[in-house]
Amino acid sequence: MTRYKIGVVGCGFFGSSLARELAAHPRFELAMLCDRDFERAKDVAAEFSATPTDDHDAVAADPELALVVVATPNHAHAEPAIAALEHGKAVFVEKPLAVELVDAQNMIASADASGSPLMVGHIMRMMPGVRRLADLLASGELGEVAAIETSRSRWIDTDGADPQWWKLDKSRTGGELTHEIHELDLMCWLGGEVTAVSSIATADDGFRNTVVSFAGGAIGRHTISTRSHTSSWELTVDAAEGSVHADFHTGRVSRLRGGRVEESWPIFDVDAENQSLIDSASRTQKYNSGNGGSSLWMQAAIRHEIDEMAAVLDGKADSGSPLTYARERALVVAEQVRLGGGEPAALSGSAK
Structure with a gap:
């Protein structure tokens, strides 16, 4: 059974919630945590013995990662997602996919071009x-x-x-x-x-x-x-x-x-x-x-x-x-x- 290494971009409330559940899941290994606030990235990464960074391009380029999870504020989803897709990574983006439709379409086009899965967290x-x-x-x-x-x-x-x-x-x-x-x-x-x-x-x-x-x-x-x-x-x-x-x-x-x-x-x-x-x-x-x-039902839905x-x-x-x-x-x-x-x-x- 394959165990996938992952990186999470965005260490706020929901990024941390996703990281916590991913780290506990038997199919995933949480390897990198990224946030533009490096101190926040360090704090969250320390909980999981993961590598902190403030550079989403470093996450995208890491050859060991199979999946990149993007949980930045809504308007900032496209750039780290497209970077990861262009490096052949599977990408999961917290909802909404983007604020502007053109950004969402560009992300989908990048996924189509790379052949990599693009997933969106419409959790309901x-x-x-x-x-x-x-x-x-x-x-x-x-x-x-x-x-x-x-x-x-x-x-x-x-x-x-x-x-x-x-x-x-x-x-x-x-x-x-x-x-x-x-x-x-x-x-x-x-x-x-x-x-x-x-x-x-x-x-x-x-x-x-x-x-x-x-x-x-x-x-x-x-x-x-x-x-x-x-x-x-x-x-x-x-x-x-x-x-x-x-x-x-x-x-x-x-x-x-x-x-x-x-x-x-x-x-x-x-x-x-x-x-x-x-x-x-x-x-x-x-x-x-x-x-x-997160509440218990939210944790369950994330799982x-x-x-x-x-x-x-x-x-x-x-x-x-x-x-x-x-x-x-x-x-x-x-x-x-x-x-x-x-x-x-x-x-x-x-x-x-």
Whole structure:
């Protein structure tokens, strides 16, 4: 069984979370940690007896590394990812793939040219209950999909946040629709190629509704809010022969026909992990700190993600892997929203 050496670029909250789970995984050896803040890289690398650096080109050029994980701020994903791909490395990029669609397309073009896998960390795709939902739809058992609705509405507490923190800078995050791309991604992943986009929002962009048309005839509606005093976190797919509904507040996915539940399953198979998701869904989201550990459900989702990384590197996951399929499709929608809606350009490499 091959054990792959890896390097991680970006040692902030999520980069460190990924590094921790990768270091504990039997299929990977954490060899290099990179951050533009060399002291931070040294601190994180010391935890894993890895080599620290502040030069992502050194990570890309290291001949011993099979995989480079990019977990920098969103706007800085492209440069280290392309450098690694050009050196023949497999690359995993934390979501979103990029802020600008052109950067995402350049990354995909580099992957195509090198023949190396480019994976994206749309982590909600890796939740076991969501994967089962996707497999059910792909089987055709529910018939043709007619509509998909996703929502993520909550109150984000920014009190006490450092005004210089990158997560409060839309030029670096891409804005809420891009940075919190999870539910929009689920809709686009399940819906297929996007043909038209329209969107409306309040003046402060605290509430936004986006409507999407898909090539197969389905429609999608995505609701996102950071200023809602109530909370909604859901995915619903309506098809000809039934519906599936994931409620992340209850940690359950239900299959329905005629408005009646025929079957139900948990989003995480382990009770403690599922309860952690339920607990997280009920708490106010805080943007006032970049520190602290990941919740139990997030750790579990990362482990499922890492299992899939190994399958991709082993060549056991085909082009339909949740890490490699429709990597930038939701970014197409986000860009069209910024441009005012309409018909998006053709999806470059969306099914690869």
